[in-house]
Structures are given as structure tokens and as C-alpha cells.
Amino acid sequence: MDSRNAVNHEHVSIFTFLALIFVLRILLMIMRCITRGASPAIPPGPFPWPVIGNFLQVREDPHIKLSRMARTYGPIMSLRMGARLVVVGSSVKAAMEILKTHDRVLSGRHLSYTQPASCPKLNQYWIGFASECNDQWKHLRSICRAGLFSVKAIERQVEIRERNVVNMVKFLKEREGQLVNMSEVIYNLVFNTMYNILLSRDVIGFGPDGSGAGPELKELTKQFLNLIAATNVADLFPILHELDIQGMQKKVRKITEKIFAIWQDIVGERRDQRSKGVGAQEDFLDSLLEIGLSDNHINHLLLELLLAGTDTTTSTIIWALADLMKNKDATSKLRDELTVRIGNKTIHESELMDLPFLQACIKESLRLHPTIPFLLPRRAIQSSKVMDYIIPKGSQVIINTWAMACDPSIWDDPSRFIPERFLDSSLDFRGNDFEYVPFGGGRRMCPGLPMAARTVPYVVASLINSFNWFLPGYNDPSELNMNEMYLLILRKKQPLQLIPRVCKKMA
Structure with missing residues (x-):
């Protein structure tokens, strides 16, 4: 009893x-x-449940649910996620005020407690996940801009990108008529290219199998991303973060240690070479050693760049290829452009800017499937007034770019893939047109945009120019499943599996 x-x-x-x-x-x-x-009040929003707030209302497909809520509560609204206040902007005006007008005071970074960067001792080593845009952040960002994303650096990387794409095309030709998991092939292409740019090493092939550290590194990075995308109860109730109830912080620490160990021998070997006066590789690692960064700095920077540059670029290419598969007229127009401008030869990166319809296809696919539909969450470093509402200090601030991409007041027939809408338009994705900000804007804009702007169209053009593509069983392309899955980035829910047939002009 x-x-x-x-x-x-x-x-x-x-x-x-x-x-x-x-x-x-x-x-x-x-x-x-x-x-x-x-x-002034905080922005309006749905009534929060006790303790958990609005968490259950937006747990699945949050980009879609928040878009629907915006129709009720307006272009700027607020929700409670446990103990946190989250402010969501879903319009051009909201995006402009957050990314431009109040960019400085809303430039903090909201971090999940699962993310290693949430630790103050480690935060100084990150760029995208740096908690504030301080002098250390500016220093690291300038290092990446000079070593990876400047015009000179992008041109220096051309040979790496072209070599990897040629190898991919060769791999696919050997599998002509077979069903190929293109999601896997393109991920491996981007992963290997990025690793070459960073460390001058081939780490993985194009098939599902492999040897050495490549498959292990690939699996570890996927585990890392899945963990930081998962819900951590400490994010809802920060008072619990020291307890690590779900063990997520511990798991991430173990994964990062394993990842660092994989390339630690390379870093050590390169340090020895430099001490002996052996010629440099002229890759990003050498530029980091040249300025005297510690191993901690190098490890975290390499990890962040590998993670940020691989999944996002892969997803963008997959969506573009899927959109072209499903829209035969657009594919036909792109083939015509490639035939006229390129002819019966291998495409080179230098020819990309002479392909306006290709560029329009990439822009339209990014509009329909923004890679990061909420950008990366910001944090108000001090209270500010946005669109007549108060955003309190410490609030999480997100921009629903997916909602703007589906807004009929901005786009005619927004659910359709219409590349032509970009042909006679000055609209671009470089952060100045706030109805279209797939790479963000302001001081937190994605620094890797120049590299992505070269890689994505080059891979897509090479695949369309070299092959005719068919669905499994040679089914009608209109049957291609385009369901989305949101896990930090907007992925295609089902892997893109296609059958390649070599184009006659390329045979």
C-alpha cells in the first residue's frame, strides 16, 4: 500500500x-x-503547450508546417520550443530586416548542445558555428576566403574538380544499362573532391565499396550530421545540458576523435616535411600550416569544411538532376544548349558561364528545393525591433526560405520547375535579392558559395551531356518520387536511382 x-x-x-x-x-x-x-510585443504565434511549447506541432516537416502557420500568424511569428523563444521570418521584408537592416544584432549563432561548437573552449575553432562574429571569426573566415574561396583559389582547384568528374563519367560508362544509385555516386564525387582540395588525398571511389580510411570517414561524418540533426532534450530545456541525458554529446565527442585520428598522420607528416624544407602541396592544409595554426584549429576547420561542403553540394546536385529527369522539356532545352555551345567533347569548367539555360536550371532547382530551408539558425545578441515587434535578446531567429520559394505573391506558379523565369531576370543567389537567398545573406552568408557555384553546374552539365538517363524499369519520368526529408538540409527522401545510357554524340 x-x-x-x-x-x-x-x-x-x-x-x-x-x-x-x-x-x-x-x-x-x-x-x-x-x-x-x-x-511593442513579441511576434504573434500559436498557443504553446505547457513545458514543451510548440515542439510537437512542428516536429516533422517543419519547413512546411511553419509555412502554413505563417499564413495565419503573419510573415514574422514566434513559437516556444521548450524554454526557448524562436522567431520565424517567412517574407521578403522579414528576410531583409533580419539579414540586412538588423544583421549585426541578429548575427549570433544558435547552437544545439549536441554540436561540439556549443562548448566555449571549442567555439573559437569554428566559422559557421561560431557563436558571434568576433575578431577570431573574422580571422578564420579570411583564412578560408583566401585559401579556398577566392578567385585565385577556385581557379587553382579546377584540375581537381575536372579530374574527379572525368573519373565519375568513366565509372558510369562502365555501368551503362545498369541501375546506379546516383545519390551515392554524387556524394562520393563531392566527398573525394573536397578531401583532395583540403588534403591532396583521394579518400574514396565512386562505388559503394572501398578500402582504407575512406568508407570509415564517410560513415563517421554521416553519423555526426545525423546526431546534430536529432532532437536533443537539452535544446528544449537548457538547464539539462550538463547532464547529457541522451548521451548525444558523448557520442559526438567520440566520433570527432575518430575523425581527427584519420587525418592526424597526414597533418603530422606535412609538419615534418615543412620542418625539413620539403616542397609544399599547395593545398588548404599547407595554407593552415603556413600561418601556424594549432592541430586543434586545423582539425575543427577541416571537419567543418568537409561537413558543410559535402552534404549541401551533394543534395543540390541530386535535386537538380531529379528536376531535369522529371521535366523532359527542360532537359531537351539543356541538351540543345550543350550541343550548340559545347559540341561533341568533354565539358570544361571554364565553359560554364556560356551556358545560360544551365545556370537557370540550377537556380530554379535551388528555389524549389532550398538546400538549407531555414538557413542556419541565428541568435539575437541583443534585443531589437523587427517589423514593429520585439525580438528579445537570446531568441533563436530563423528564416524560412522554403516558405518564400512557395509564395505565389513572389513567384508565378511556384510549385512548377520553370528555369525560364531566371533567363531574363537579374535575380541572383548572392544575398542581395531577399526573395531568393538559398545561401543566406549578410555577414553570415555561406562563404562556400563561389565553390558551389562552380561545382554544381559543372557536375550537372557533365551528367546531362554524357548520358541519357532512365528510371528503374524505364518507367515514365513523371513517376519519379520527389518527396523531401528535412535533416538540417533538405534531402531527397528516396535515393535517386537511374540507368545511364551513353549519348551517341559522346560514344
């Missing part, structure tokens, strides 16, 4: 606690309504 009474007493205590929180929330809302006339 005593144990039963204890259990009942525990249940009563829990219900009493929840009821007390609920009453306090109601009182708080009443107080806000009373004082609303005296001072």
Missing part, C-alpha cells in the same frame, strides 16, 4: 507541477495583453 500511495503521490506532484506552469503561462499571456498597448 505504501508503494502504491507513493506512486500516486508522485503522479499528483507531476500533474500539480504541470498545472502550475499552465496557470503561470496564462497569467503571463494576460499580462502581455494588458501591457501590449504600452510597448
Whole structure:
């Protein structure tokens, strides 16, 4: 009886606690309504449940659900995710105010407690996940711009990208008429290209099998991304983060240690070579050693760049190829452009800018499937007033680029793939046109844009120019499943599996 009474007493205590929180929330809302006339309020939003807030309402397909909510609550709204206030912008005006007008005060980075960068001791080593745009952030960003993303650096990488694409085309020709998992092939292409640019090493082939450290590194990076994309209860209730109830921080630490160990021999070997006066490789690692960065700096920078540059670029290429598969007229126009401008030969990167319809196809695919539909979450480093509402200090701030991409007031027939809409338009993805910001804008804009702008169209053009593509069973392309899956980035839910047939002009 005593144990039963204890259990009942525990249940009563829990219900009493929840009821007390609920009453306090109601009182708080009443107080806000009373004082609303005296001072600006936070943006409107759906009523939050006690304790968990609006978490269950947006847990799955959040880009779609938040887009629908914006129709009810307006272009800027707020939600409660556990103890956190989240402000969501879903319009051109909201994007402009967040990314431009109030860029400085909204330039902090909101970090999941699963992410190693959430640790203050490690945060100084990151760029995209740096908590604030301080002098250290500016220094690391300038290093990456000079060593990876400047015009000179991009040109220096051309041979690496072209060699890997030629190898991919060769691999696919050997599998003509066979069903190929293109999601896997393109991921391996991008992964290997990025690793070459960073460390001058081939790490993985194009098939599913491999040897050495490549397959292990690939699997570890996927595990890392899946962990930081998963829900951590500490993000809802920060008071719990020290406890690591789900063990997610511990798992991520172990994964990062394994990843660092894979290339630690390369870093050590390169340091020895430099001390002996042996010629440099002239890759990004050498540029980091040249300026005297520590192993901690190097390890975290390499990891961030490998993660950021691989999954996003792969997903963008996959979506573009899938869109072209499903839209035969667009594919036909692109083939005509390639035939006229390129002819019966291998495409070189230098010829990309002379292919306006190709560029329009990439832009349209990025509009339909923005790689990071919320960009990376920002954090208000001080309170600010946006569109007549107050965004309190510490709030998480996100921009729903997916919502803007589907907005009929911005785009005619927004659900259709219409590359022509970009042919006679000055609209670009470089952060100045706020209805179209797949790479973000302001000081937090993606620094890897110059590399992606060269890699994505080059790979897509090479695949379309070299092969005719067919669905499994040679089914109608209109049957291609285009379902999305959101895990930090917007992935195609089902792998893109296609049958390549060598184009007659390339045979």
C-alpha cells in the first residue's frame, strides 16, 4: 500500500507541477495583453503547450508546417520550443530586416548542445558555428576566403574538380544499362573532391565499396550530421545540458576523435616535411600550416569544411538532376544548349558561364528545393525591433526560405520547375535579392558559395551531356518520387536511382 500511495503521490506532484506552469503561462499571456498597448510585443504565434511549447506541432516537416502557420500568424511569428523563444521570418521584408537592416544584432549563432561548437573552449575553432562574429571569426573566415574561396583559389582547384568528374563519367560508362544509385555516386564525387582540395588525398571511389580510411570517414561524418540533426532534450530545456541525458554529446565527442585520428598522420607528416624544407602541396592544409595554426584549429576547420561542403553540394546536385529527369522539356532545352555551345567533347569548367539555360536550371532547382530551408539558425545578441515587434535578446531567429520559394505573391506558379523565369531576370543567389537567398545573406552568408557555384553546374552539365538517363524499369519520368526529408538540409527522401545510357554524340 505504501508503494502504491507513493506512486500516486508522485503522479499528483507531476500533474500539480504541470498545472502550475499552465496557470503561470496564462497569467503571463494576460499580462502581455494588458501591457501590449504600452510597448511593442513579441511576434504573434500559436498557443504553446505547457513545458514543451510548440515542439510537437512542428516536429516533422517543419519547413512546411511553419509555412502554413505563417499564413495565419503573419510573415514574422514566434513559437516556444521548450524554454526557448524562436522567431520565424517567412517574407521578403522579414528576410531583409533580419539579414540586412538588423544583421549585426541578429548575427549570433544558435547552437544545439549536441554540436561540439556549443562548448566555449571549442567555439573559437569554428566559422559557421561560431557563436558571434568576433575578431577570431573574422580571422578564420579570411583564412578560408583566401585559401579556398577566392578567385585565385577556385581557379587553382579546377584540375581537381575536372579530374574527379572525368573519373565519375568513366565509372558510369562502365555501368551503362545498369541501375546506379546516383545519390551515392554524387556524394562520393563531392566527398573525394573536397578531401583532395583540403588534403591532396583521394579518400574514396565512386562505388559503394572501398578500402582504407575512406568508407570509415564517410560513415563517421554521416553519423555526426545525423546526431546534430536529432532532437536533443537539452535544446528544449537548457538547464539539462550538463547532464547529457541522451548521451548525444558523448557520442559526438567520440566520433570527432575518430575523425581527427584519420587525418592526424597526414597533418603530422606535412609538419615534418615543412620542418625539413620539403616542397609544399599547395593545398588548404599547407595554407593552415603556413600561418601556424594549432592541430586543434586545423582539425575543427577541416571537419567543418568537409561537413558543410559535402552534404549541401551533394543534395543540390541530386535535386537538380531529379528536376531535369522529371521535366523532359527542360532537359531537351539543356541538351540543345550543350550541343550548340559545347559540341561533341568533354565539358570544361571554364565553359560554364556560356551556358545560360544551365545556370537557370540550377537556380530554379535551388528555389524549389532550398538546400538549407531555414538557413542556419541565428541568435539575437541583443534585443531589437523587427517589423514593429520585439525580438528579445537570446531568441533563436530563423528564416524560412522554403516558405518564400512557395509564395505565389513572389513567384508565378511556384510549385512548377520553370528555369525560364531566371533567363531574363537579374535575380541572383548572392544575398542581395531577399526573395531568393538559398545561401543566406549578410555577414553570415555561406562563404562556400563561389565553390558551389562552380561545382554544381559543372557536375550537372557533365551528367546531362554524357548520358541519357532512365528510371528503374524505364518507367515514365513523371513517376519519379520527389518527396523531401528535412535533416538540417533538405534531402531527397528516396535515393535517386537511374540507368545511364551513353549519348551517341559522346560514344
